[in-house]
Amino acid sequence: MSKTSSVPPAFQSIKSLPPNFKVANNLNGGLSSKHGDVRLKSGDPIRSSSPANGALVVEVSKEVHDRAGNMDVFDEDSPYSGQVRLLQEEDRPSNGGEDSESVPLPLPSNSASSRESRWSDTTPYASKKKVQCWLQLSNGNWELVKIITSSGSESVVSLPDGKVLKVHDESLVSANPDILDGVDDLMQLSYLNEPSVLYNLQYRYNQNMIYTKAGPVLVAINPFKKVPLYGNDYIEAYKRKSIESPHVYAITDTAIREMIRDEVNQSIIISGESGAGKTETAKIAMQYLAALGGGSGIEYEILKTNPILEAFGNGKTLRNDNSSRFGKLIEIHFSETGKICGANIQTFLLEKSRVVQCNEGERSYHIFYQLCAGAPPSLRDKLNLRSAEDYKYLRQSNCYSIVGVNDAEEFRTVMEALEVVHISKEDQESVFAMLAAVLWLGNVSFTVIDNENHVQAVEDEGLLSVAKLIGCDIEDLKLTLTTRKMKVGNDNIVQKLKLSQAIDARDALAKSIYSCLFDWLVEQINKSLAVGKRRTGRSISILDIYGFESFNRNSFEQFCINYANERLQQHFNRHLFKLEQEEYIQDGIDWAKVEFEDNQDCLNLFEKKPLGLLSLLDEESTFPNGTDLTFANKLKQHLNSNSCFKGERDKAFTVCHYAGEVIYDTTGFLEKNRDLLHLDSIQLLSSSTCHLPQKFATQMLTQTEKPAVGPLHKSGGADSQKLSVATKFKGQLFQLMQRLESTTPHFIRCIKPNNLQSPGLYEQGLVLQQLRCCGVLEVVRISRSGFPTRMSHQKFARRMIFAWF
Numbered sequence: 001m002s003k004t005s006s007v008p009p010a011f012q013s014i015k016s017l018p019p020n021f022k023v024a025n026n027l028n029g030g031l032s033s034k035h036g037d038v039r040l041k042s043g044d045p046i047r048s049s050s051p052a053n054g055a056l057v058v059e060v061s062k063e064v065h066d067r068a069g070n071m072d073v074f075d076e077d078s079p080y081s082g083q084v085r086l087l088q089e090e091d092r093p094s095n096g097g098e099d100s101e102s103v104p105l106p107l108p109s110n111s112a113s114s115r116e117s118r119w120s121d122t123t124p125y126a127s128k129k130k131v132q133c134w135l136q137l138s139n140g141n142w143e144l145v146k147i148i149t150s151s152g153s154e155s156v157v158s159l160p161d162g163k164v165l166k167v168h169d170e171s172l173v174s175a176n177p178d179i180l181d182g183v184d185d186l187m188q189l190s191y192l193n194e195p196s197v198l199y200n201l202q203y204r205y206n207q208n209m210i211y212t213k214a215g216p217v218l219v220a221i222n223p224f225k226k227v228p229l230y231g232n233d234y235i236e237a238y239k240r241k242s243i244e245s246p247h248v249y250a251i252t253d254t255a256i257r258e259m260i261r262d263e264v265n266q267s268i269i270i271s272g273e274s275g276a277g278k279t280e281t282a283k284i285a286m287q288y289l290a291a292l293g294g295g296s297g298i299e300y301e302i303l304k305t306n307p308i309l310e311a312f313g314n315g316k317t318l319r320n321d322n323s324s325r326f327g328k329l330i331e332i333h334f335s336e337t338g339k340i341c342g343a344n345i346q347t348f349l350l351e352k353s354r355v356v357q358c359n360e361g362e363r364s365y366h367i368f369y370q371l372c373a374g375a376p377p378s379l380r381d382k383l384n385l386r387s388a389e390d391y392k393y394l395r396q397s398n399c400y401s402i403v404g405v406n407d408a409e410e411f412r413t414v415m416e417a418l419e420v421v422h423i424s425k426e427d428q429e430s431v432f433a434m435l436a437a438v439l440w441l442g443n444v445s446f447t448v449i450d451n452e453n454h455v456q457a458v459e460d461e462g463l464l465s466v467a468k469l470i471g472c473d474i475e476d477l478k479l480t481l482t483t484r485k486m487k488v489g490n491d492n493i494v495q496k497l498k499l500s501q502a503i504d505a506r507d508a509l510a511k512s513i514y515s516c517l518f519d520w521l522v523e524q525i526n527k528s529l530a531v532g533k534r535r536t537g538r539s540i541s542i543l544d545i546y547g548f549e550s551f552n553r554n555s556f557e558q559f560c561i562n563y564a565n566e567r568l569q570q571h572f573n574r575h576l577f578k579l580e581q582e583e584y585i586q587d588g589i590d591w592a593k594v595e596f597e598d599n600q601d602c603l604n605l606f607e608k609k610p611l612g613l614l615s616l617l618d619e620e621s622t623f624p625n626g627t628d629l630t631f632a633n634k635l636k637q638h639l640n641s642n643s644c645f646k647g648e649r650d651k652a653f654t655v656c657h658y659a660g661e662v663i664y665d666t667t668g669f670l671e672k673n674r675d676l677l678h679l680d681s682i683q684l685l686s687s688s689t690c691h692l693p694q695k696f697a698t699q700m701l702t703q704t705e706k707p708a709v710g711p712l713h714k715s716g717g718a719d720s721q722k723l724s725v726a727t728k729f730k731g732q733l734f735q736l737m738q739r740l741e742s743t744t745p746h747f748i749r750c751i752k753p754n755n756l757q758s759p760g761l762y763e764q765g766l767v768l769q770q771l772r773c774c775g776v777l778e779v780v781r782i783s784r785s786g787f788p789t790r791m792s793h794q795k796f797a798r799r800m801i802f803a804w805f
């Protein structure tokens with residue numbers, strides 16, 4: 001795409017997408033067929049072919065699938081059960097500019113044009129007698145061309161490089177006048193089509209203007225470099241409203257003001273793919289909140305939770321050097337005077353498997369490398385610490401460092417932060433001892449005895465270090481790792497483990513220690529941030545949850561992450577499309593419905609009982625003889641007719657997510673869902689002379705003894721019984737959605753402009769695919785054609801009073 005020579009031709013074709021990634025899905029479950037058909041999110045099929053002249057001739061079908069027809073499915077399995085109601089003023093996503101004159105206020109329109117398909121801006125350009133327009137090339141990129149002549153159905157156009165082409169008029173898309181280059185709200189574009197939006201975002205991106213409004217949504221494009229947009233001067237300017245350009249600061253400012261003015265809790269919901277910039281955006285929002293609501297000192301503590309959580313919960317992946325492997329909701333509480341008086345952090349599903357298993361080129365959690373590189377000599381001695389290369393868990397992925405990151409320095413930052421959140425020196429040492437115990441556990445090896453049937457733990461430095469660090473008897477440790485106590489009838493028997501079982505037992509212990517440590521740390525942080533007495537009950541929550549993931553091989557972790565993203569997308573749809581339009585219809589307004597991709601079908605695929613993915617997974621997990629293969633077969637047997645599901649060969653299946661199709665390999669699903677830690681291991685921890693392992697054991701026992709709801713998992717008599725991981729996660733997500741429902745949402749959509757984490761590289765195909773997935777164009781369309789503001793009489797009166805005083 002090019003418009004003026006000032007914009008570097010940094011675009012790359014859609015080929016830059018992962019090979020297995022397919023854009024969006026439709027009702028039929030198909031995306032790109034062998035005929036070259038491509039379906040857009042709204043369901044409008046665009047038939048494409050590549051003519052000899054290299055131009056992509058595009059035919060836009062009038063057929064529009066009404067995916068929004070089924071507006072709401074409220075059932076007992078929905079987090080919105082019992083909440084069926086009209087959109088309250090509080091629930092509307094804030095456009096951040098209700099008081100601002102600068103936001104264009106179009107009248108609600110019911111014109112013929114608004115009833116046309118969402119691609120109505122693609123009306124043949126020549127017929128409008130315009131001189132320039134967008135032409136899509138066969139590589140998928142858009143080029144700005146000038147029309148030389150037009151003969152009704154065909155036009156002769158010139159490309160920027162001087163080439164002249166004859167193309168069908170349908171392949172031309174309206175371009176905006178130059179005066180609209182780089183507008184800061186996409187709502188201001190006269191022609192709202194994909195190339196215009198892509199061009200506008202790129203135009204701004206090239207000038208370090210990484211933020212753009214899309215109606216009520218803030219689009220943030222990751223600059224992958226330092227941009228001069230932050231710091232005290234900017235904070236001050238946004239506070240005084242002397243700058244109005246879109247920014248995380250502006251969104252956060254709106255949230256604070258609306259919380260005080262409307263007395264309604266607010267949420268800032270940050271979404272996007274892995275590496276798109278969610279965590280950085282969350283930190284920028286926290287920075288602004290701290291600057292405006294600070295004073296008591298608690299804001300400093302809140303900011304210091306970031307290095308701790310990132311050290312323990314983030315790791316290097318192939319997509320992001322600092323990828324969050326957990327979800328996070330931080331709720332910041334305010335006093336009556338608008339000052340921060342405390343905070344609470346809730347975390348979701350830490351990726352435990354990373355502790356014991358890591359792909360080539362990735363890293364485990366940062367804290368392991370930081371500890372190895374930065375622990376002072378006395379601590380090293382106490383923990384018998386070596387360098388990262390000496391630990392098998394860290395060695396397997398063959399990656400120890402991150403370009404531009406000094407792990408030793410980061411370790412000092414973490415130690416300082418632990419101090420700030422009041423983790424005592426003694427507790428800090430216990431934390432490091434647990435980390436070292438996990439690392440040494442990975443080095444525990446076994447020798448096979450009894451004709452290769454059973455194993456013995458090798459009594460070497462690894463085993464001795466683990467026993468010392470956990471504070472347990474070495475013989476107990478050996479037995480725990482190589483045998484399993486079972487109850488058969490009334491008899492207690494001891495079963496000797498095979499090599500693979502012993503390795504599993506060892507890894508399960510390592511994973512449990514680490515995840516308990518993570519939970520314990522969050523608990524301590526929460527105690528330190530506990531809300532003060534002057535609490536008003538008003539809060540701003542910032543949600544930074546792992547983005548949609550689609551790899552070559554997708555496992556249970558991606559399954560859960562992508563399910564969470566479906567739930568979040570539903571929240572987005574609900575507030576930006578469903579509730580808004582429902583209200584117009586209820587009020588009897590003559591309203592032309594804006595189509596959007598409703599992901600309710602996909603959510604149903606996950607959540608329906610008894611034949612949804614989660615229920616079937618739980619059911620299979622409770623069968624002692626259930627395997628990943630029997631689970632995969634069960635899915636195919638029951639779900640093959642579901643349009644969002646496709647059975648694949650062997651143990652795999654495909655889910656058609658709102659963001660694309662993902663093939664899941666069920667290997668390890670059952671084990672990860674059961675997440676069993678044998679009672680022997682729990683007993684080992686409770687026999688410890690150190691306080692942290694004892695606490696972890698108590699925590700595990702409480703989890704297993706009193707399940708709240710949902711299926712229990714047990715395999716063998718003496719094993720722990722507990723809620724399945726998927727069920728627990730679903731419960732957490734439902735609670736999260738209910739919490740978010742009581743807030744005014746502010747949405748930030750982070751966009752990753754390239755997969756190389758490089759500054760200045762804007763891949764058109766990649767950006768477009770993300771914009772389509774999150775429905776940015778539809779949001780702008782609905783905001784443009786909808787009412788700019790609405791409020792109840794009561795609220796109007798309150799606002800007037802607020803304005804007067």
Ligand SMILES: Nc1ncnc2c1ncn2[C@@H]1O[C@H](COP(=O)(O)OP(=O)(O)OP(=O)(O)O)[C@@H](O)[C@H]1O
Binds near residue numbers: 274275278
């Ligand atoms: N506003 C920004 N300014 C400068 N660099 C940024 C900005 N936002 C993101 N980045 C860069 O992009 C990297 C990835 O961002 P971030 O970790 O926030 O992504 P994410 O969406 O949270 O990813 P994940 O889902 O994997 O956790 C950051 O480490 C940083 O280098």
